Amino acid sequence: MLTLPEPSVTPLRGGPTLRWGVLGPGGIAQDWVSTVHRHTDQRVVAVASRSSDRSQAFAVRHGIPHAFEGHEALLASPDVDVVYVAAPHAQHRPLALAAIAAGKHVLIEKPMALDAQEAEEISQAAKAAGVFAMEAMWTRYLPQSDLVSRLLADGAVGEVRTVTADLGWRWEYSAGDPRFDPTIGGGVMIDAGVYPLWFAHSVLGPIDSVHAIGSVAPTTAEIEAVIALRSASGALASLSASATTTTPGLASVYGTTGSILFDSSFVFPARLRILSDGGEHEWADESGLAGRDGLAWQATALAAYVAEGRTQSPLHSLDDSIAVLRVLDDVRRQIRRHAE
Incomplete structure (x- = not known):
């Protein structure tokens, strides 16, 4: 008789926490921040967009203390531990590389880059810098x-x-x-x-x-x-x-x-x-999370991996x-x- 194993996932609450910054306050970022704030102990402390008005509106909506125009100020902030790159596909590579160069851990919305060559460049940069980098293939963490x-x-x-x-x-x-x-x-x-x-x-x-x-x-x-x-x-x-x-x-x-x-x-x-x-x-799934609420799992997993010293x-x-x-x-x- 087959006995189903219990899934082993990083708990949504009670584990290590990080201070997150968001680059690209679009639709996926709206859903991601909403579920992370509702269902985990992780906190988004900064958001940046090319439009100051857009980043300010996003910050007000989600209770985020810092809103920046352009990614440079967010990446320079000592209050940000990890960056979530949620910008359009073509911006994944340049923003991920900028975050890595600033010494920030990075979660890059899927797919990680426009093609395999760009993804290899991001991977090599992260390994050389010794920072944590992960593609936001969130279904893997459900x-x-x-x-x-x-x-x-x-x-x-x-x-x-x-x-x-x-x-x-x-x-x-x-x-x-x-x-x-x-x-x-x-x-x-x-x-x-x-x-x-x-x-x-x-x-x-x-x-x-x-x-x-x-x-x-x-x-x-x-x-x-x-x-x-x-x-x-x-x-x-x-x-x-x-x-x-x-x-x-x-x-x-x-x-x-x-x-x-x-x-x-x-x-x-x-x-x-x-x-x-x-x-x-x-x-x-009996977690009570449905649809894009499941985006929360990857955030707590990443925080745990960083605490374990993984890259x-x-x-x-x-x-x-x-x-x-x-x-x-x-x-x-x-x-x-x-x-x-």
């Missing part, structure tokens, strides 16, 4: 992700042979929408497709074969993708991402003696079914971030080449 990892390590489904994952949010096309501008990181892969790619990598490990087809917008940004992967072990993955339709966001892992099935979106706090020789089991995440390393981006780069090349 309780369900630890449960899946433990089940796989225990051989609960036998040898993994196939992984599936989909994610799609419908976007209305506009030529002026940055989501459709490939020169600044537009396209469905960098926005949504990175999640299925991460999930496959987290389960299968290194990928040695990538095949992708898809569609592009008039701007050449990819708007649909279907991806087949083969891992170094020979296991397969079937993934999809879409900006033309909204999908359930389901994922699954199939092994030789059982399977793990997500009954709700694998990106958010979720429900799982585990089928094995020991029968069928159900598991649901990168033991769950999703800088090399993991780079490996996922290498596959993402390959997928985009194939889609755009086939669309010519």
